[in-house]
Amino acid sequence: MATSAKGKKRITFSIQETPGNSVSVAGDFNAWNANQKPLRDKSGNGMFTGIAMLTKGRHAYKFVINDVWTVDPTCDDWEHDGYGSLNSVINVE
Numbered sequence: 434m435a436t437s438a439k440g441k442k443r444i445t446f447s448i449q450e451t452p453g454n455s456v457s458v459a460g461d462f463n464a465w466n467a468n469q470k471p472l473r474d475k476s477g478n479g480m481f482t483g484i485a486m487l488t489k490g491r492h493a494y495k496f497v498i499n500d501v502w503t504v505d506p507t508c509d510d511w512e513h514d515g516y517g518s519l520n521s522v523i524n525v526e
Contacts, residue, residue, distance in 0.1 A: 441486040442525050446472065448481050448496050448505065456481040459502075460494030460520075467497040493520035 446458045456472040462485060463469045472481035493512060495502045504511060505521035514520045 439486075441488050444485050444487045444523065444525065446470075446483050446485060446494070446496075446505075448472070448498075448507075450474075450479050450481055450498055452477055452479045454479075454481075455497075455499050457497045458483060458485065458494055459497055460492055462487050462492050462494070467500075467502075472496075487523075487525045489525050492523050492525060494523065495520055 448456060450456055452474055454474075456474075457467050458470045458472060459465045459467045470483055470485055472483040474481045493514070495504060497503075502518075504519050508521040508523070510522040510524070511519040512522050
């Protein structure tokens with residue numbers, strides 16, 4: 434993880450999905466805006482990736498795939514979202 438001058442770290446989010454899907458990441462770091470961080474499938478093989486600059490600490494997030502909010506299937510840390518579902522959690526050091 435690279436660190437910027439502002440004390441944020443460059444975090445890569447990625448998820449394997451069907452090529453052609455619409456995929457983004459939303460979390461407490463972007464006010465849960467599903468349109469702010471679209472992920473790209475640059476190779477056309479369904480591996481969607483994107484970069485976010487995050488501050489140190491614990492951050493909750495979800496992937497938004499074709500307008501369906503889903504937890505990160507590769508994440509081992511979750512928390513309740515207060516709406517009967519879960520959020521994935523990343524700890525940035």
